[in-house]
Amino acid sequence: QKEVEQNSGPLSVPEGAIASLNCTYSDRGSQSFFWYRQYSGKSPELIMFIYSNGDKEDGRFTAQLNKASQYVSLLIRDSQPSDSATYLCAAPGGTYKYIFGTGTRLKVLA
Amino acid sequence: DTGVSQNPRHKITKRGQNVTFRCDPISEHNRLYWYRQTLGQGPEFLTYFQNEAQLEKSRLLSDRFSAERPKGSFSTLEIQRTEQGDSAMYLCASSGGTSYEQYFGPGTRLTVT
Numbered sequence: 001q002k003e004v005e006q007n008s009g010p011l012s013v014p015e016g017a018i019a020s021l022n023c024t025y026s027d028r029g030s031q032s033f034f035w036y037r038q039y040s041g042k043s044p045e046l047i048m049f050i051y052s053n054g055d056k057e058d059g060r061f062t063a064q065l066n067k068a069s070q071y072v073s074l075l076i077r078d079s080q081p082s083d084s085a086t087y088l089c090a091a092p093g094g095t096y097k098y099i100f101g102t103g104t105r106l107k108v109l110a
Numbered sequence: 111d112t113g114v115s116q117n118p119r120h121k122i123t124k125r126g127q128n129v130t131f132r133c134d135p136i137s138e139h140n141r142l143y144w145y146r147q148t149l150g151q152g153p154e155f156l157t158y159f160q161n162e163a164q165l166e167k168s169r170l171l172s173d174r175f176s177a178e179r180p181k182g183s184f185s186t187l188e189i190q191r192t193e194q195g196d197s198a199m200y201l202c203a204s205s206g207g208t209s210y211e212q213y214f215g216p217g218t219r220l221t222v223t
Contacts, residue, residue: 008150032210043201043214044153088152096141096210097166100152 002027004091006101014109019076021104023089026070033072034090034098035063037083044088048074079108112136114215116202122221123192130188131218135204142185143212144177145201153201159185192222 003026013019025033032051036044050056050063050072062075072091076083086103093099115134123129135142141160145153156175157167161182174192179185189196199219203212 004152006152034211036214043199043217046211046213049211090152092210093155094166096160096205097143097155097158098210098212099155100145102150102152 002030002091002093002099004089004099004101006087006089006104008102009105010107011104012107012109013079015079015081017079019079019083019106019108021074021076021087021089021106022071023073023091023101024071025089025091027092028067028070030067030070030092032092033063033065035061035072035074036088036090036100038086038088038103040085076106079106081108081110084108114202114204114213116200116215116218118218119216120219120221122223125192125194125222127192128188128190129192129220130186131200131202131220132184132186133202133215134184135202136206136213139204139206139213140182141205142179143203143205144185144187145203147199147201147217148197156187189220192220194222196220197222 035048038044048063056063060077064073088103089101090098117132143158144156147153159179174190177187199217201217202215205212
Protein backbone atom coordinates (compact mmCIF):
# COMPACT_ATOMS: atom_id res chain seq x y z
CA GLN A 1 0.00 0.00 0.00
CA LYS A 2 1.64 3.23 -1.15
CA GLU A 3 1.38 6.01 1.38
CA VAL A 4 1.85 9.75 1.60
CA GLU A 5 2.18 11.30 5.02
CA GLN A 6 1.83 14.87 6.15
CA ASN A 7 1.58 16.52 9.53
CA SER A 8 -2.00 17.77 9.81
CA GLY A 9 -0.99 20.93 11.69
CA PRO A 10 -2.04 23.60 12.11
CA LEU A 11 1.27 25.19 11.31
CA SER A 12 1.17 28.80 12.46
CA VAL A 13 3.66 31.35 11.14
CA PRO A 14 3.73 35.15 11.41
CA GLU A 15 3.14 37.25 8.33
CA GLY A 16 6.34 37.70 6.34
CA ALA A 17 7.98 34.53 7.66
CA ILE A 18 8.91 31.39 5.74
CA ALA A 19 6.43 28.53 6.02
CA SER A 20 7.91 25.04 5.63
CA LEU A 21 5.59 22.16 4.81
CA ASN A 22 6.81 18.57 4.64
CA CYS A 23 5.64 15.34 3.09
CA THR A 24 7.07 11.81 3.12
CA TYR A 25 6.20 8.99 0.76
CA SER A 26 6.61 5.25 0.91
CA ASP A 27 7.33 4.27 -2.70
CA ARG A 28 11.04 4.65 -3.36
CA GLY A 29 10.40 4.48 -7.11
CA SER A 30 8.19 7.58 -7.17
CA GLN A 31 9.36 10.14 -9.70
CA SER A 32 7.09 13.18 -9.61
CA PHE A 33 5.14 15.04 -6.97
CA PHE A 34 2.54 17.75 -6.70
CA TRP A 35 1.62 20.36 -4.16
CA TYR A 36 -1.95 21.61 -4.08
CA ARG A 37 -3.48 24.42 -2.07
CA GLN A 38 -7.04 24.02 -0.81
CA TYR A 39 -9.01 26.81 0.78
CA SER A 40 -11.81 25.82 3.14
CA GLY A 41 -14.85 24.65 1.21
CA LYS A 42 -13.05 24.83 -2.15
CA SER A 43 -11.40 22.27 -4.40
CA PRO A 44 -7.62 21.72 -4.59
CA GLU A 45 -5.61 24.11 -6.76
CA LEU A 46 -2.33 22.96 -8.30
CA ILE A 47 0.58 25.16 -7.24
CA MET A 48 3.78 23.16 -7.81
CA PHE A 49 5.02 20.10 -9.67
CA ILE A 50 8.49 18.64 -9.09
CA TYR A 51 10.21 15.56 -10.52
CA SER A 52 13.93 16.19 -10.10
CA ASN A 53 16.04 16.06 -6.97
CA GLY A 54 16.77 19.51 -5.64
CA ASP A 55 14.79 22.72 -5.64
CA LYS A 56 12.21 24.20 -7.98
CA GLU A 57 11.19 27.80 -7.51
CA ASP A 58 8.06 29.60 -8.68
CA GLY A 59 7.54 33.05 -7.25
CA ARG A 60 7.28 32.82 -3.47
CA PHE A 61 7.03 29.03 -3.61
CA THR A 62 9.95 26.58 -3.59
CA ALA A 63 9.46 22.83 -3.80
CA GLN A 64 12.30 20.61 -2.61
CA LEU A 65 12.67 16.93 -3.45
CA ASN A 66 15.01 14.46 -1.78
CA LYS A 67 14.49 11.02 -3.31
CA ALA A 68 17.11 9.33 -1.14
CA SER A 69 15.26 10.36 2.01
CA GLN A 70 11.84 10.07 0.36
CA TYR A 71 10.55 13.46 1.29
CA VAL A 72 9.29 16.48 -0.55
CA SER A 73 8.78 19.89 0.99
CA LEU A 74 7.20 23.20 0.11
CA LEU A 75 8.59 26.52 1.28
CA ILE A 76 6.48 29.66 1.14
CA ARG A 77 8.51 32.85 1.48
CA ASP A 78 7.08 36.12 2.74
CA SER A 79 3.94 34.32 3.94
CA GLN A 80 0.72 36.28 3.66
CA PRO A 81 -2.62 35.81 5.46
CA SER A 82 -4.04 34.84 2.05
CA ASP A 83 -1.72 31.81 2.10
CA SER A 84 -3.74 30.38 4.99
CA ALA A 85 -5.10 27.14 3.60
CA THR A 86 -4.54 23.40 3.62
CA TYR A 87 -1.60 22.22 1.52
CA LEU A 88 -1.88 18.77 -0.01
CA CYS A 89 1.04 16.66 -1.19
CA ALA A 90 0.45 14.09 -3.92
CA ALA A 91 2.73 11.23 -4.97
CA PRO A 92 2.40 8.59 -7.70
CA GLY A 93 0.16 5.64 -6.94
CA GLY A 94 0.37 4.07 -10.38
CA THR A 95 0.50 5.12 -14.01
CA TYR A 96 -1.11 8.58 -14.16
CA LYS A 97 -2.66 7.97 -10.72
CA TYR A 98 -1.78 9.98 -7.63
CA ILE A 99 -2.26 9.46 -3.91
CA PHE A 100 -2.85 12.45 -1.66
CA GLY A 101 -1.75 13.06 1.87
CA THR A 102 -4.18 14.33 4.48
CA GLY A 103 -2.83 17.86 4.08
CA THR A 104 -1.21 20.36 6.41
CA ARG A 105 -3.27 23.31 7.57
CA LEU A 106 -1.30 26.54 7.44
CA LYS A 107 -2.29 29.64 9.38
CA VAL A 108 -0.47 32.88 8.63
CA LEU A 109 -0.95 35.33 11.46
CA ALA A 110 -1.27 39.02 10.60
CA ASP B 111 -10.40 26.69 -21.71
CA THR B 112 -13.20 26.88 -19.18
CA GLY B 113 -11.71 24.43 -16.71
CA VAL B 114 -13.32 21.36 -15.19
CA SER B 115 -17.00 21.74 -14.37
CA GLN B 116 -19.19 19.63 -12.11
CA ASN B 117 -22.91 19.47 -11.59
CA PRO B 118 -24.72 19.75 -9.33
CA ARG B 119 -22.60 21.69 -6.86
CA HIS B 120 -24.70 20.54 -3.93
CA LYS B 121 -26.99 17.57 -3.48
CA ILE B 122 -29.09 16.66 -0.47
CA THR B 123 -30.72 13.27 -0.60
CA LYS B 124 -32.41 10.83 1.71
CA ARG B 125 -30.79 7.57 2.65
CA GLY B 126 -31.59 4.86 0.16
CA GLN B 127 -32.00 7.16 -2.84
CA ASN B 128 -29.82 7.06 -5.94
CA VAL B 129 -27.80 10.08 -7.02
CA THR B 130 -25.84 10.91 -10.16
CA PHE B 131 -23.14 13.51 -10.60
CA ARG B 132 -21.68 14.86 -13.82
CA CYS B 133 -18.18 16.02 -14.66
CA ASP B 134 -17.06 17.86 -17.80
CA PRO B 135 -13.25 17.84 -18.09
CA ILE B 136 -11.01 20.38 -19.78
CA SER B 137 -11.81 19.85 -23.46
CA GLU B 138 -8.48 18.46 -24.68
CA HIS B 139 -7.87 16.23 -21.64
CA ASN B 140 -8.18 12.50 -22.21
CA ARG B 141 -7.88 11.37 -18.59
CA LEU B 142 -10.60 11.94 -16.01
CA TYR B 143 -10.48 11.12 -12.31
CA TRP B 144 -13.03 10.86 -9.53
CA TYR B 145 -12.10 11.42 -5.88
CA ARG B 146 -14.00 11.59 -2.63
CA GLN B 147 -12.96 13.92 0.17
CA THR B 148 -14.23 14.07 3.72
CA LEU B 149 -13.45 16.70 6.34
CA GLY B 150 -9.84 16.69 7.44
CA GLN B 151 -8.75 14.18 4.81
CA GLY B 152 -7.06 14.43 1.45
CA PRO B 153 -8.84 13.43 -1.74
CA GLU B 154 -9.33 9.66 -1.88
CA PHE B 155 -8.99 8.07 -5.31
CA LEU B 156 -12.15 6.38 -6.60
CA THR B 157 -11.58 5.68 -10.29
CA TYR B 158 -10.10 7.03 -13.49
CA PHE B 159 -10.68 6.91 -17.22
CA GLN B 160 -8.44 7.26 -20.21
CA ASN B 161 -10.76 8.28 -23.00
CA GLU B 162 -13.80 6.03 -22.52
CA ALA B 163 -11.92 3.17 -20.85
CA GLN B 164 -12.16 2.85 -17.08
CA LEU B 165 -8.58 1.86 -16.24
CA GLU B 166 -8.70 1.57 -12.49
CA LYS B 167 -11.27 1.46 -9.72
CA SER B 168 -10.45 1.67 -6.03
CA ARG B 169 -10.90 -1.54 -4.09
CA LEU B 170 -12.45 0.59 -1.39
CA LEU B 171 -15.30 1.46 -3.73
CA SER B 172 -18.39 -0.60 -3.06
CA ASP B 173 -20.52 -1.95 -5.88
CA ARG B 174 -23.07 0.76 -5.13
CA PHE B 175 -20.75 3.15 -6.96
CA SER B 176 -20.47 3.17 -10.74
CA ALA B 177 -18.88 5.58 -13.17
CA GLU B 178 -19.11 5.97 -16.91
CA ARG B 179 -17.50 8.00 -19.62
CA PRO B 180 -19.34 6.74 -22.68
CA LYS B 181 -17.90 9.01 -25.38
CA GLY B 182 -14.63 9.89 -23.76
CA SER B 183 -15.83 13.38 -22.90
CA PHE B 184 -18.02 13.98 -19.84
CA SER B 185 -18.36 11.42 -17.06
CA THR B 186 -21.06 10.47 -14.60
CA LEU B 187 -20.71 8.99 -11.13
CA GLU B 188 -23.75 7.21 -9.73
CA ILE B 189 -24.25 6.13 -6.15
CA GLN B 190 -27.07 3.70 -5.57
CA ARG B 191 -28.90 3.23 -2.25
CA THR B 192 -27.04 6.07 -0.60
CA GLU B 193 -25.90 5.76 3.00
CA GLN B 194 -25.03 8.46 5.49
CA GLY B 195 -21.38 7.48 5.18
CA ASP B 196 -21.49 8.57 1.54
CA SER B 197 -21.76 12.20 2.64
CA ALA B 198 -18.64 13.87 1.27
CA MET B 199 -17.28 16.16 -1.41
CA TYR B 200 -16.97 14.36 -4.72
CA LEU B 201 -14.20 15.82 -6.83
CA CYS B 202 -13.46 15.37 -10.50
CA ALA B 203 -10.09 16.12 -12.08
CA SER B 204 -8.66 15.86 -15.56
CA SER B 205 -5.28 15.67 -17.22
CA GLY B 206 -4.07 15.24 -20.75
CA GLY B 207 -1.36 13.90 -23.04
CA THR B 208 1.91 13.07 -21.33
CA SER B 209 1.31 15.60 -18.55
CA TYR B 210 0.78 14.26 -15.04
CA GLU B 211 -0.80 17.49 -13.82
CA GLN B 212 -4.38 17.08 -12.67
CA TYR B 213 -6.80 19.99 -12.53
CA PHE B 214 -9.79 19.79 -10.25
CA GLY B 215 -13.35 20.89 -10.71
CA PRO B 216 -15.27 22.72 -7.98
CA GLY B 217 -16.72 19.48 -6.57
CA THR B 218 -20.17 18.22 -5.71
CA ARG B 219 -21.02 18.24 -2.02
CA LEU B 220 -23.33 15.35 -1.14
CA THR B 221 -25.33 15.27 2.07
CA VAL B 222 -27.26 12.10 2.88
CA THR B 223 -29.93 12.57 5.54
